[in-house]
Amino acid sequence: MTVEGGVQYSKIAEIKGPLVVVDDVDNAAFDELVEIETSEGEKRLGKVLEVGNGKAIVQVFEGTTGLSISGTKAKFVGKVMEMPVSKEVLGRVFDGLGRPKDGLPDPIADKFVDINGEPMNPEQREYPKDFIQTGISVIDGLMTLVRGQKLPIFSGSGMSHNLLAAQIARQASVVGTQDDFAVVFAAIGVQYSEAEYFRRSLEESGALKRSVLFLNTADNPAIERIITPRVALTVAEYLAFDLGMHVLVIMTDMTNYCEALREISAAREEVPGRKGYPGYLYTDLSTIYERAGKLQGRKGSVTQIPILSMPSDDITHPIPDLTGYITEGQIVISRDLFRQGIYPPINILMSLSRLMKDGIGEGSTREDHSEVANQVYDAYSRAQEVRALAGIVGKAGLTEIDLKYMDVGDLFEKEFLSQAIDENRTIEETLGILWKIVSKLPKNEITKIKDKYIEQYYKEE
Amino acid sequence: MALNSSLQQAIDKIVEKTEKEILLDLKNSVSDSKQTLDDSLSKLEQEYDKIILDGKKEADKVEKKIIGSSELDVRNKQLLLLEEGVTKVFSKALDQIANTDRSGDYSNLINTLLDEATKILGTTKVIVFTNTKDKDVVQSALSKFSGSELSSDTIDCLGGILIKSKDGTMTFDNTIDARIERLKPLIRKEIASTFGVGN
Missing domain, CATH: 3.40.50.12240 (Rossmann fold)
Structure with a gap:
């Protein structure tokens, strides 16, 4: 910030949309802040978009409504917007x-x-x-x-x-x-x-x-x-x-x-x-x-x-x-x-x-985070396929494991995805729900999680 | 007699069987109840933990809300008070500037302001505006700027000058008011730091 101000120009060549073209301008700089003063004394801010051939194109932030070529003044402040x-x-x-x-x-x-x-x-x-x-x-x-x-x-x-x-x-x-x-x-x-x-x-x-x-x-x-x-x-x-x-x-x-x-x-x-x-x-x-x-x-x-x-x-x-x-x-x-x-x-x-x-993982969230997340992604993806299949052949045509995946999909949307707008869940709670979803699957369907984590967190109902 | 004895035996057998059945049912019921109670206990414990956790979360939320908004209230009141102080200092300083003695160094200041302004406009062929108090000082300084002339119209300002190119397309405001306005944020910071804020 300097004590020196800028020159005010009163020769406005054109007003086009949000832009004001000022004529006979020396020493304006790209991106320089411009103070536009209307004939009524109202001040608006703008910035230089282009300079050259004695003209400066100024983009007026507050719009050009009410500005006229005569009476409008543009003061080049000598600094960028801060x-x-x-x-x-x-x-x-x-x-x-x-x-x-x-x-x-x-x-x-x-x-x-x-x-x-x-x-x-x-x-x-x-x-x-x-x-x-x-x-x-x-x-x-x-x-x-x-x-x-x-x-x-x-x-x-x-x-x-x-x-x-x-x-x-x-x-x-x-x-x-x-x-x-x-x-x-x-x-x-x-x-x-x-x-x-x-x-x-x-x-x-x-x-x-x-x-x-x-x-x-x-x-x-x-x-x-x-x-x-x-x-x-x-x-x-x-x-x-x-x-x-x-x-x-x-x-x-x-x-x-x-x-x-x-x-x-x-x-x-x-x-x-x-x-x-x-x-x-x-x-x-x-x-x-x-x-x-x-x-x-x-x-x-x-x-x-x-x-x-x-x-x-x-x-x-x-x-x-x-x-x-x-x-x-x-x-x-x-x-x-x-x-x-x-x-x-x-x-x-x-x-x-x-x-x-x-x-994620040990030291950030929990060591099993990545694997349980991958397993749930996989299960939900399978659930979506099964839902599409059920739309064609009906629920009666699905196998027992397909039905399990459908349940997993429902549980995922009901308990994990859905959340109240003022409900703040800790990462432990979040991982707990992920394990609850994984625990709906038979153990032989769990292919992305290490056995030691399954032993620790899997809870068969 | 023999008939009676057979009947008695049959009745005893039925009673014994029923008793056994009832006892077994009772035993089963007791064990079922125990099982249900055991199951419920763990569920109850889970439920209890959840209620406690939810309550703690809610309490934290309320605590955050109360502390957050009161801290903010206090800070905002402090800001308003500070601003009041800054404004008072500002207006007092402006009064002092307005009543500055126009003799001595003041003519040097006008010279500097004119020099700076004409350099920025790139010409000395300008019309100079000033307030009533400074007219004489400005008039005497203008001899150094060929082609410049003092306007008969005066402007309302604390001091200093405003110049306009003779074709009227360029204006440069070098009044004390304009210079203060440009530096106002920095001056506010300086004043605030004397109140122990900001630094």
Whole structure:
């Protein structure tokens, strides 16, 4: 931050969608923060997208509604957008641009950090391998989240991903360490009622004191959504790498972020890529997702759970498709399970945590975790096949062992998958239920678990 | 007599058999009951453990909620108090700046502000705006900036200058107010640190 201000220009050449083109501009810089002043004296923020030939293209975060060519002024502030950070941001609620939304003053900043962050040196990255307990059996047991991982949730419109997001935010914790844990929650383009639900949910559970909320609601200008995940991650990085905390960043809904990106791209008349999204969607998303991780010699970590709703539940849509390339696995919400009233309706057969194997086992969760999880995966997969078969030949045509697998499938959905929205299960409880399911199978069907674990945990009924 | 004796024997036999059966049933029932009781005991123990665990979880939840929200309340009240203090210090400082003596070093300050502003705009052909108090000091400083002229309109500010290019397309605000506004977050931090917060 400097005492020098910037020059204010009053020659606006064009206003196009969320963009303002300023003429006769000297010394503007890419990504520089711009203060737009309307003829009525209202101030809005924007940033420079392009400079050259004496022109600067400015993207206005709060939208260009009400701006006119005459009377509008653009002041180039001389710095990029920064977020004031300090430990005092914990327990605070901000809007999508990082301004207080809880009626309290601006936080007293420890420092001001560029919201674009600094790319992590790949050489300095530490491989994620420490378990985060979400208290949700299906995640902890079968698609375990580890510190520093980026594990997206693929959902669809109207499904219970926001309930799940709030539950994770309330319950998540690191076990087996005294290190501080924090949650940074970025709501991007959500409905007002959802934003209120997130806020209330964290307040009422007492989890707000270790959380920071960024709320960009659907009625806020779409362009603000470009900034929301970045300010959230800036705060997360500060908490993690300056204060040594383990930070879980939950961002919902990344589809709204991509829509905003598409809007800007269209206004800039860029050549559209798949479904009209810009060709650099992958690169842009990676600048967000790659901010998760752990660094050698630093205590903290940034773990990400981006949530995105797949348009028409289409997993091949560019947003989930490109997200899947960058992240380390995915949790897929199933509409079938949702319709059956199961919560959380996670389709385990389509879900996967690529880093799970390194975050579980002796010393992290329990020595039998991997094997019992594999066995349950296998049994549930078989149960699904049997259900499909039963749909054709009827239950009477099934063998005794087929019927056993059907029971296992039912038990899995009823006792393991289904969980109340305020039910926080420990990893021991989760593994206990997994063993209860495995114990429904005859011993000769258990092929993925060592005998010593079967002897120890198998309980024949 | 013989008939009576046979009858008695038959009755005795039936009674004996029935007695044996009843005793066996009783024995079985007792052992069943014992078994049921044993089974129930372990189930009861499990149920008891579950209730205790659930209760503990619930208690933890309530404890977290109460402690979390009270800590947050206290922190928020502290923040509001701090802000009140910072605002008071700020307004007092602004009063002092507004009433600064315009003689002596002040003309050097105006010179520096003009120099900085014209360099940033890249031209000295500018119109300069200032407040009523600073008009004379600014007017005398303008001789060093050829092509510049003082506007007859005044602006409302604590001090300093605002310059505009003659074609009206570029403006640079170098008033004391603008400079303070730009540094406000840092000044707030400094003030807060004197209250023992932040550092």
